[in-house]
Protein backbone atom coordinates (compact mmCIF):
# COMPACT_ATOMS: atom_id res chain seq x y z
CA UNK A 418 0.00 0.00 0.00
CA UNK A 419 1.31 3.44 -0.88
CA UNK A 420 -0.65 5.25 1.80
CA UNK A 421 -1.53 4.67 5.37
CA UNK A 422 -5.30 4.63 5.05
CA UNK A 423 -6.20 5.15 8.63
CA UNK A 424 -3.97 8.17 9.14
CA UNK A 425 -5.05 10.02 5.99
CA UNK A 426 -8.42 11.07 7.38
CA UNK A 427 -7.20 11.44 10.95
CA UNK A 428 -4.38 13.75 9.82
CA UNK A 429 -6.81 15.73 7.71
CA UNK A 430 -9.23 16.09 10.60
CA UNK A 431 -6.43 17.13 12.92
CA UNK A 432 -5.41 19.88 10.48
CA UNK A 433 -9.04 20.97 10.31
CA UNK A 434 -9.24 21.27 14.10
CA UNK A 435 -11.00 17.95 14.71
CA UNK A 436 -14.05 18.59 12.56
CA UNK A 437 -14.40 19.11 8.82
CA UNK A 438 -17.04 20.62 6.56
CA UNK A 439 -18.25 18.61 3.57
CA UNK A 440 -19.96 20.35 0.64
CA UNK A 441 -23.70 20.36 -0.04
CA UNK A 442 -25.96 18.94 -2.75
CA UNK A 443 -24.29 19.01 -6.14
CA UNK A 444 -26.93 17.74 -8.56
CA UNK A 445 -29.73 19.78 -7.03
CA UNK A 446 -27.50 22.86 -6.98
CA UNK A 447 -26.68 22.42 -10.68
CA UNK A 448 -30.42 22.19 -11.24
CA UNK A 449 -31.07 25.32 -9.21
CA UNK A 450 -28.69 27.09 -11.56
CA UNK A 451 -30.77 26.00 -14.53
CA UNK A 452 -29.11 22.75 -15.62
CA UNK A 453 -31.47 20.17 -17.06
CA UNK A 454 -30.52 16.91 -15.34
CA UNK A 455 -33.69 14.99 -16.03
CA UNK A 456 -31.74 12.20 -17.67
CA UNK A 457 -30.50 8.70 -16.78
CA UNK A 458 -27.07 10.29 -16.26
CA UNK A 459 -28.54 12.87 -13.86
CA UNK A 460 -25.79 15.30 -12.76
CA UNK A 461 -23.19 13.41 -14.83
CA UNK A 462 -24.89 14.86 -17.89
CA UNK A 463 -23.32 18.20 -16.93
CA UNK A 464 -19.85 16.66 -17.37
CA UNK A 465 -20.70 16.81 -21.06
CA UNK A 466 -23.03 19.81 -21.29
CA UNK A 467 -21.85 22.25 -18.61
CA UNK A 468 -18.50 21.49 -16.96
CA UNK A 469 -18.04 25.21 -16.21
CA UNK A 470 -21.17 25.19 -14.08
CA UNK A 471 -19.91 22.17 -12.10
CA UNK A 472 -16.65 24.01 -11.46
CA UNK A 473 -18.55 27.11 -10.35
CA UNK A 474 -20.67 25.12 -7.89
CA UNK A 475 -17.56 23.44 -6.44
CA UNK A 476 -16.03 26.89 -6.04
CA UNK A 477 -19.19 28.22 -4.38
CA UNK A 478 -18.97 25.42 -1.83
CA UNK A 479 -15.29 26.08 -1.16
CA UNK A 480 -16.07 29.73 -0.60
CA UNK A 481 -18.87 28.72 1.74
CA UNK A 482 -16.30 26.88 3.86
CA UNK A 483 -16.31 23.29 2.58
CA UNK A 484 -13.10 21.40 3.36
CA UNK A 485 -14.13 18.46 1.16
CA UNK A 486 -15.79 18.70 -2.25
CA UNK A 487 -17.45 15.71 -3.89
CA UNK A 488 -17.13 15.23 -7.65
CA UNK A 489 -19.94 15.08 -10.22
CA UNK A 490 -19.37 11.36 -10.81
CA UNK A 491 -22.24 10.14 -8.62
CA UNK A 492 -24.26 8.88 -11.56
CA UNK A 493 -21.34 8.79 -14.00
CA UNK A 494 -20.84 5.17 -15.01
CA UNK A 495 -19.07 3.64 -17.96
CA UNK A 496 -22.21 1.59 -18.61
CA UNK A 497 -24.38 4.73 -18.57
CA UNK A 498 -22.08 6.59 -20.96
CA UNK A 499 -21.83 3.60 -23.29
CA UNK A 500 -25.62 3.48 -23.41
CA UNK A 501 -25.46 7.05 -24.74
CA UNK A 502 -23.21 5.90 -27.55
CA UNK A 503 -19.86 7.00 -26.10
CA UNK A 504 -16.82 4.77 -26.45
CA UNK A 505 -15.04 3.09 -23.55
CA UNK A 506 -12.23 5.64 -23.91
CA UNK A 507 -14.61 8.61 -23.91
CA UNK A 508 -16.49 7.20 -20.93
CA UNK A 509 -13.33 6.80 -18.87
CA UNK A 510 -12.24 10.31 -19.91
CA UNK A 511 -15.49 11.73 -18.52
CA UNK A 512 -14.92 10.00 -15.19
CA UNK A 513 -11.45 11.56 -15.03
CA UNK A 514 -12.90 14.89 -16.07
CA UNK A 515 -15.14 14.92 -12.99
CA UNK A 516 -12.03 14.88 -10.81
CA UNK A 517 -10.15 17.40 -12.99
CA UNK A 518 -13.03 19.86 -12.67
CA UNK A 519 -12.90 19.62 -8.89
CA UNK A 520 -9.12 20.02 -8.93
CA UNK A 521 -9.47 23.12 -11.11
CA UNK A 522 -11.95 24.56 -8.63
CA UNK A 523 -9.50 23.90 -5.79
CA UNK A 524 -6.66 25.58 -7.75
CA UNK A 525 -8.82 28.62 -8.48
CA UNK A 526 -9.85 28.77 -4.85
CA UNK A 527 -6.23 28.66 -3.69
CA UNK A 528 -5.21 31.39 -6.09
CA UNK A 529 -8.09 33.56 -4.91
CA UNK A 530 -6.98 32.92 -1.33
CA UNK A 531 -3.49 34.23 -2.06
CA UNK A 532 -4.96 37.36 -3.62
CA UNK A 533 -7.39 37.81 -0.74
CA UNK A 534 -4.64 37.59 1.85
CA UNK A 535 -3.14 40.73 0.34
CA UNK A 536 -6.43 42.51 0.74
CA UNK A 537 -7.74 42.62 4.29
CA UNK A 538 -11.12 43.87 3.15
CA UNK A 539 -11.88 40.46 1.67
CA UNK A 540 -13.74 37.83 3.64
CA UNK A 541 -10.59 36.35 5.14
CA UNK A 542 -12.60 34.08 7.43
CA UNK A 543 -13.80 31.89 4.58
CA UNK A 544 -11.02 32.51 2.09
CA UNK A 545 -8.49 30.67 4.17
CA UNK A 546 -5.72 28.63 2.65
CA UNK A 547 -6.61 25.33 4.25
CA UNK A 548 -6.26 21.65 3.34
CA UNK A 549 -8.96 20.70 0.85
CA UNK A 550 -9.82 17.13 -0.10
CA UNK A 551 -11.47 15.98 -3.29
CA UNK A 552 -13.74 12.98 -2.87
CA UNK A 553 -14.58 11.09 -6.07
CA UNK A 554 -18.24 10.20 -5.85
CA UNK A 555 -19.48 6.70 -6.59
CA UNK A 556 -23.24 6.27 -6.53
CA UNK A 557 -24.92 2.91 -6.20
CA UNK A 558 -25.94 0.47 -8.91
CA UNK A 559 -29.49 1.64 -8.16
CA UNK A 560 -28.50 5.21 -9.06
CA UNK A 561 -27.27 3.96 -12.44
CA UNK A 562 -30.56 2.11 -12.98
CA UNK A 563 -32.37 5.40 -12.32
CA UNK A 564 -35.52 3.46 -11.47
CA UNK A 565 -35.91 4.39 -7.82
CA UNK A 566 -33.95 1.43 -6.44
CA UNK A 567 -31.38 3.85 -5.10
CA UNK A 568 -34.01 4.67 -2.45
CA UNK A 569 -35.49 1.18 -2.11
CA UNK A 570 -32.25 -0.79 -2.19
CA UNK A 571 -34.19 -3.55 -3.83
CA UNK A 572 -32.05 -5.20 -6.50
CA UNK A 573 -34.02 -8.45 -6.54
CA UNK A 574 -33.10 -11.78 -4.97
CA UNK A 575 -30.71 -12.73 -7.75
CA UNK A 576 -28.28 -9.90 -6.99
CA UNK A 577 -24.76 -10.96 -6.03
CA UNK A 578 -21.65 -9.33 -4.61
CA UNK A 579 -19.78 -10.47 -7.70
CA UNK A 580 -22.19 -8.72 -10.06
CA UNK A 581 -21.85 -5.46 -8.14
CA UNK A 582 -18.06 -5.72 -7.99
CA UNK A 583 -17.95 -6.23 -11.75
CA UNK A 584 -20.32 -3.32 -12.23
CA UNK A 585 -18.21 -0.87 -10.18
CA UNK A 586 -14.69 -2.18 -10.79
CA UNK A 587 -13.40 -0.19 -13.75
CA UNK A 588 -15.08 3.02 -12.66
CA UNK A 589 -13.50 2.84 -9.22
CA UNK A 590 -10.09 2.06 -10.75
CA UNK A 591 -10.30 5.04 -13.11
CA UNK A 592 -11.46 7.44 -10.39
CA UNK A 593 -8.71 6.24 -8.06
CA UNK A 594 -6.08 7.12 -10.68
CA UNK A 595 -7.46 10.60 -11.41
CA UNK A 596 -5.88 12.57 -8.60
CA UNK A 597 -8.75 12.46 -6.11
CA UNK A 598 -7.84 12.20 -2.43
CA UNK A 599 -10.46 9.61 -1.61
CA UNK A 600 -13.51 7.84 -2.95
CA UNK A 601 -16.95 8.65 -1.57
CA UNK A 602 -19.28 5.68 -1.92
CA UNK A 603 -22.51 7.54 -1.38
CA UNK A 604 -26.17 6.81 -0.76
CA UNK A 605 -25.43 3.10 -0.35
CA UNK A 606 -28.85 1.47 -0.07
CA UNK A 607 -28.09 -2.06 1.11
CA UNK A 608 -25.67 -4.55 2.62
CA UNK A 609 -24.71 -6.38 -0.56
CA UNK A 610 -23.38 -3.20 -2.16
CA UNK A 611 -21.43 -2.27 0.99
CA UNK A 612 -19.83 -5.71 0.88
CA UNK A 613 -19.01 -5.30 -2.81
CA UNK A 614 -17.28 -1.95 -2.14
CA UNK A 615 -15.24 -3.39 0.73
CA UNK A 616 -14.12 -6.37 -1.35
CA UNK A 617 -13.28 -4.19 -4.37
CA UNK A 618 -11.10 -1.91 -2.25
CA UNK A 619 -9.21 -4.90 -0.89
CA UNK A 620 -8.91 -6.98 -4.04
CA UNK A 621 -8.11 -4.30 -6.61
CA UNK A 622 -5.24 -2.53 -4.88
CA UNK A 623 -7.10 0.78 -5.05
CA UNK A 624 -4.49 3.38 -4.14
CA UNK A 625 -6.71 5.88 -2.34
CA UNK A 626 -8.95 5.30 0.67
CA UNK A 627 -12.72 5.66 0.76
CA UNK A 628 -15.68 6.53 2.87
CA UNK A 629 -18.88 4.55 2.72
CA UNK A 630 -22.08 6.40 3.40
CA UNK A 631 -25.60 4.95 3.67
CA UNK A 632 -29.12 6.32 3.33
CA UNK A 633 -32.00 5.59 5.66
CA UNK A 634 -35.67 6.48 5.85
CA UNK A 635 -36.39 5.39 9.42
CA UNK A 636 -33.29 6.09 11.50
CA UNK A 637 -32.74 2.36 12.18
CA UNK A 638 -32.19 0.55 8.91
CA UNK A 639 -30.74 1.53 5.56
CA UNK A 640 -33.37 2.10 2.88
CA UNK A 641 -33.48 -1.57 1.81
CA UNK A 642 -34.43 -2.63 5.33
CA UNK A 643 -30.99 -4.13 6.00
CA UNK A 644 -29.67 -3.31 9.44
CA UNK A 645 -27.67 -0.07 9.48
CA UNK A 646 -25.46 -1.57 12.19
CA UNK A 647 -24.59 -4.53 9.97
CA UNK A 648 -23.81 -2.19 7.09
CA UNK A 649 -21.53 -0.04 9.24
CA UNK A 650 -19.80 -3.18 10.53
CA UNK A 651 -18.97 -4.20 6.96
CA UNK A 652 -17.34 -0.83 6.33
CA UNK A 653 -15.63 -0.97 9.71
CA UNK A 654 -13.94 -4.27 8.81
CA UNK A 655 -12.31 -2.80 5.68
CA UNK A 656 -8.93 -1.18 6.30
CA UNK A 657 -9.21 1.13 3.32
CA UNK A 658 -12.40 2.67 4.62
CA UNK A 659 -11.40 5.82 6.50
CA UNK A 660 -14.85 7.07 7.46
CA UNK A 661 -18.39 5.74 7.52
CA UNK A 662 -21.59 7.64 7.53
CA UNK A 663 -25.01 8.69 6.44
CA UNK A 664 -26.08 10.93 3.57
CA UNK A 665 -29.22 11.88 1.67
CA UNK A 666 -31.30 11.08 4.74
CA UNK A 667 -33.69 13.45 6.54
CA UNK A 668 -31.92 15.44 9.29
CA UNK A 669 -34.32 14.19 11.97
CA UNK A 670 -32.90 10.63 11.76
CA UNK A 671 -29.23 11.55 11.86
CA UNK A 672 -28.60 11.72 15.59
CA UNK A 673 -29.83 8.22 16.38
CA UNK A 674 -27.96 6.82 13.38
CA UNK A 675 -24.71 8.39 14.61
CA UNK A 676 -25.27 6.97 18.08
CA UNK A 677 -25.81 3.47 16.73
CA UNK A 678 -22.85 3.69 14.32
CA UNK A 679 -20.65 4.73 17.23
CA UNK A 680 -21.36 1.36 18.86
CA UNK A 681 -19.68 -0.58 16.05
CA UNK A 682 -17.05 1.74 14.59
CA UNK A 683 -14.07 3.70 15.79
CA UNK A 684 -13.64 5.36 12.38
CA UNK A 685 -14.62 9.01 11.87
CA UNK A 686 -18.32 9.42 11.12
CA UNK A 687 -19.44 11.58 8.19
CA UNK A 688 -22.97 12.96 7.96
CA UNK A 689 -24.48 14.97 5.12
CA UNK A 690 -28.24 14.79 5.28
CA UNK A 691 -30.60 16.09 2.63
CA UNK A 692 -32.85 19.06 3.26
CA UNK A 693 -35.57 16.88 4.77
CA UNK A 694 -37.64 16.69 1.61
CA UNK A 695 -38.40 13.34 0.01
CA UNK A 696 -37.70 12.43 -3.60
CA UNK A 697 -40.67 10.84 -5.31
CA UNK A 698 -39.30 8.62 -8.09
CA UNK A 699 -42.69 8.50 -9.84
CA UNK A 700 -43.18 12.25 -9.84
CA UNK A 701 -39.45 12.73 -10.38
CA UNK A 702 -39.62 15.59 -7.92
CA UNK A 703 -38.98 16.51 -4.29
CA UNK A 704 -42.11 16.43 -2.16
CA UNK A 705 -43.20 16.84 1.48
CA UNK A 706 -41.17 19.86 2.34
CA UNK A 707 -40.77 19.77 6.10
CA UNK A 708 -39.94 23.46 5.95
CA UNK A 709 -36.55 22.95 7.53
CA UNK A 710 -34.64 26.20 7.19
CA UNK A 711 -30.87 26.37 7.00
CA UNK A 712 -30.89 27.64 10.59
CA UNK A 713 -32.95 24.63 11.76
CA UNK A 714 -30.69 22.24 9.89
CA UNK A 715 -27.68 23.80 11.46
CA UNK A 716 -29.17 23.72 14.95
CA UNK A 717 -28.79 19.94 14.74
CA UNK A 718 -25.08 20.09 13.90
CA UNK A 719 -23.86 20.48 17.47
CA UNK A 720 -25.99 17.51 18.56
CA UNK A 721 -24.49 15.44 15.78
CA UNK A 722 -21.04 16.46 16.90
CA UNK A 723 -21.82 15.47 20.48
CA UNK A 724 -23.20 12.15 19.26
CA UNK A 725 -19.80 11.44 17.73
CA UNK A 726 -19.68 12.62 14.10
CA UNK A 727 -16.74 14.67 12.81
CA UNK A 728 -17.50 15.48 9.17
CA UNK A 729 -20.62 17.51 8.36
CA UNK A 730 -22.20 18.67 5.14
CA UNK A 731 -25.40 18.48 3.16
CA UNK A 732 -26.88 16.34 0.42
CA UNK A 733 -29.76 16.92 -1.99
CA UNK A 734 -31.47 20.33 -1.88
CA UNK A 735 -28.95 21.82 0.51
CA UNK A 736 -27.04 24.80 -0.89
CA UNK A 737 -23.90 26.87 -0.27
CA UNK A 738 -26.00 28.79 2.27
CA UNK A 739 -26.46 25.59 4.29
CA UNK A 740 -22.73 24.91 4.14
CA UNK A 741 -21.84 28.46 5.14
CA UNK A 742 -24.12 28.08 8.17
CA UNK A 743 -22.52 24.73 9.11
CA UNK A 744 -19.08 26.28 8.70
CA UNK A 745 -20.04 29.17 11.00
CA UNK A 746 -21.42 26.86 13.67
CA UNK A 747 -18.41 24.57 13.66
CA UNK A 748 -15.77 27.26 13.46
CA UNK A 749 -17.33 29.66 15.95
Ligand SMILES: [Zn+2]
Nearest residue numbers: 665691732733
Ligand atom coordinates in the same frame (compact mmCIF):
# COMPACT_ATOMS: atom_id res chain seq x y z
ZN1 LIG B 1 -28.63 13.33 -2.00
